[in-house]
Amino acid sequence: MTKAVSVPAYLVAAVHARHASAIHRLQLFAEIARLGLGYARVVREVEGAQGLPKNKPLFGVLESYAQQQATHFFDLHALVTVRLWSILEAYVHDICCLLLAKVPAVRQQEAVKKLKAPVVQLLDSGEQEQAEYLYELLSSSCAAAMKPGVGRFEAVLDALGCGGPVHDRVRKELFHCSKLRNCIVHNDGIVDAQLVRSCPWWHGTEETRIGITATMSQKHLFAVCWYMMEIQRRLLPAGFEGLDNLTVEQESYIVQLEKGGNPGQFPFA
16 A cells, blocks of 8 residues: 555544554453462461452362463463454454555555456445455455465455565564464364474474463564554554654664563563
């Protein structure tokens, strides 16, 4: 997409803010969950405080689970991985639907003009429904779901005229995040041969339960934030007031990725 195309900046910002808020809530959830590992032990130590019983049902189970999870909290970071990827998917979906609904030049892209859809069904639909229907058709036409990692998003963005380069570190982390997410969702978190082949740098062991650490989650987070900002940057006009600050923040995520995250630091400590 060229900068000559008019994209309402406030609409782009509104979509970005909604999904950035989801990421912030996820960070807070992860911190609360991590701190809650000591819940059963602390309650036992403060017997009778605020009327809490010493032997509350399931305390033994809770303490056993907390001991298993205490070092890395793999189950929490598995949930974080799935949620991060779903937020990114929803963000790209909403941005693309916004473009299809609000930017006439996008609907003139060759890939969009070639789409075949029932005319009556489209005419009977509202603007948002039309945009979502076209998005699904476009995703299918460019086989987005078959492309690895960030490629599934870039396939649709390219078709809409707003694709672009993705930093190599970001591309790698999002690929890793997507593969781990698929393993968790589709294989109950059990490492299979496909995951081992796809991520040779990870050194995963087949038939073991997946182990996602806080540092891995941090790198996934930094990559997702960078990519969301990259899409936003592509759509904003060249003279947009906050563009320089956005670029600086993007660069800060690359620095964090190059450092390997912030072990032991919020978020996902």
